[in-house]
Amino acid sequence: MRAVLGLLLLFALLPFLPLGDWRAFVLDVGFFVQVLAALALSWDLVARTGQLSLAHGAFFGLGAYGVGLLAPELGTLPALLLGALLAGLSALLLGAVALRLHGLYFAIASLAFSEVLRTLALKLPFAGGPIGLPVPPALGGAWPLAPYFLGLGVLLLAVALSLWAERGAFGLAQAATRQSEAVARVLGVRVVRVKLLSLFLGSLTAGLAGGVYGMKTLFLNPYDAFSLARAVEALVIPIFGGLYSTLGPLLGGVLLVSLEQALRLWIQEGYLVVYGGILVLAILFLPKGLLGLLGGRRG
Amino acid sequence: MRLEVKDLATGYGKAQVLFGVSLEVKEGELVALLGANGAGKTTLLRAVSGLLRPWQGAVLLNGRDLKGLSPARRARLALGHVPEGRQLFPLMTVEENLRLGAAFLAPRREKEGYERVYALFPRLAERRRQLAGTLSGGEQQMLAIGRALMGFPQILLVDEPSLGLSPRLAEEVLLALKEVARGGVGVLLVEQNVALSLEVADRAYVMEQGRIVLEGSPQRLSADPRVREAYLSL
Structure with a gap:
């Protein structure tokens, strides 16, 4: 808990620290850490019910495209919220069809869902097709730090949701659902409702993160916004950091995203080989993620 | 609270497991449901707690038909289930x-x-x-x-509690269930350990191939030549 608050405080103070020449770079990395950690937390929220989502890249993309299409008409904040809502509604649609499926079967359904959405983004006439979609800068570009603090806002929301779920009866219901649906049912857990609510909240946050991401990159194309690579990142970060927790995805996001950026800077070409190697070692030697190093017990 | 199962038939896919099972558990009663592997005992419990949909027949709790109620709803109506394998x-x-x-x-x-x-x-x-x-x-x-x-729960379904336990521990667990029943809970105990169950139960049913083939007091069942031969190996 203290570590979670400490990391959040660090993010809040980062723009005010004397970083010298590195300031722009550090803040950029900080931004991506926030957005991807929020995405990872939103994936973990769904994973806590035992469902492996490969649709988080698509939720992220939907939020981003929602912002790209709506921000010119409605302005930054309404567009962000509506983009997130769009992601949430699409998740309810996916959930209505697929939530009775378990584990791997749900994963396949969510993968198909994300491919469908990417194809839609490619083919729909108003979505810009393969060329892509420009996104207006946050708040009219008046304040350069706006994306950074929007990212912090999304991360705060993701952390708050995760802590709320972890602490209360909802977290117990999630844990029971994950470990055995039949037992959860006979103990009075409304399993479908728990899974649907987790998926809805998880996709909402992922959509919000995508929207903020769009406002930073200022340009979207279907291959990046709906990429499977991002869906994979959404699950690699929590696995690396420690599943079913708040600190795990947060810590995993900080380390993995910074590591990726640093390697890109140092090694440049081929940095992904080193990055991949580190991931393999982590999976082999840290089966419980970074939290395992801290001696945490996870169920 | 009273649990009634009336003419229940169900199964998995096309394989029918239960063929019209009827039984009853009253308040404060420990009822044993006995039978060999594959007789359909666990299937019956799953149908009662709502994990499996009946093809025919009804499950009644205090006269109320539980048809269409989810397992979570049934649990809220004070129907407890201890699943097989803990x-x-x-x-x-x-x-x-x-x-x-x-x-x-x-x-x-x-x-x-x-x-x-x-x-x-x-x-x-x-x-x-x-x-x-x-x-x-x-x-x-x-x-x-x-x-x-x-x-x-006011009705408790318990699936094979003695599985893999030493005789002494099995007895301890079954005696605890007896204690629970004395506290007013109707207990439906599914067991393969016939001798031990007949010692603690108030009444018992014997199931074979998806049908109830015998029922009565433990004294009557222990005296029945079929039970003695098939389950008590006497």
Whole structure:
């Protein structure tokens, strides 16, 4: 808990620290850490019910495209919220069809869902097709730090949701659902409702993160916004950091995203080989993620 | 509270398992449902608690037809189920497992629930902070029963509690169930251990190939030549 608050405080103070020449770079990395950690937390929220989502890249993309299409008409904040809502509604649609499926079967359904959405983004006439979609800068570009603090806002929301779920009866219901649906049912857990609510909240946050991401990159194309690579990142970060927790995805996001950026800077070409190697070692030697190093017990 | 099963038929896919089963469990009664492997005992419990849809027939709780109610709704109507093979949450402590039993069914009676379970199974009180996965088989079975009791069921379905337990522990667990029944809960006990079950039960049914073939008092069943030959090997 203290570590979670400490990391959040660090993010809040980062723009005010004397970083010298590195300031722009550090803040950029900080931004991506926030957005991807929020995405990872939103994936973990769904994973806590035992469902492996490969649709988080698509939720992220939907939020981003929602912002790209709506921000010119409605302005930054309404567009962000509506983009997130769009992601949430699409998740309810996916959930209505697929939530009775378990584990791997749900994963396949969510993968198909994300491919469908990417194809839609490619083919729909108003979505810009393969060329892509420009996104207006946050708040009219008046304040350069706006994306950074929007990212912090999304991360705060993701952390708050995760802590709320972890602490209360909802977290117990999630844990029971994950470990055995039949037992959860006979103990009075409304399993479908728990899974649907987790998926809805998880996709909402992922959509919000995508929207903020769009406002930073200022340009979207279907291959990046709906990429499977991002869906994979959404699950690699929590696995690396420690599943079913708040600190795990947060810590995993900080380390993995910074590591990726640093390697890109140092090694440049081929940095992904080193990055991949580190991931393999982590999976082999840290089966419980970074939290395992801290001696945490996870169920 | 009274549980009635009327002419129940069900199965998995095209394979029919139950062929018109009827039985009854009254308040405070320990009823044993006996039979060999594959007779359909577990299937019957799954149909009663709503995990499996009946093809025909009805499950009534105090005269109310449970048709179409989800397992969670049935649990809220005070129908408890201890599933086969215990199915604890191994990485949670004893107390967390118990808490899960109360969280959705009787959140305000948690403290009362702990007291009741620890009084029934004092060993669980000693191990309350231990991970459930590290308990012995007998303790795990006690915890599974305790977890169901935390929801204050009035009808309790218990599936093969003696499975894999030493005779002494099996007896201890069944006697605890007797105690639960004395407290006013109707217990439907599914068992393969016929001799032991007949010692504690108030009434018993014998099931074969999806049908009830015998029913009556333990004295009557222990005297029945078919039971003596097939299950008691006398």
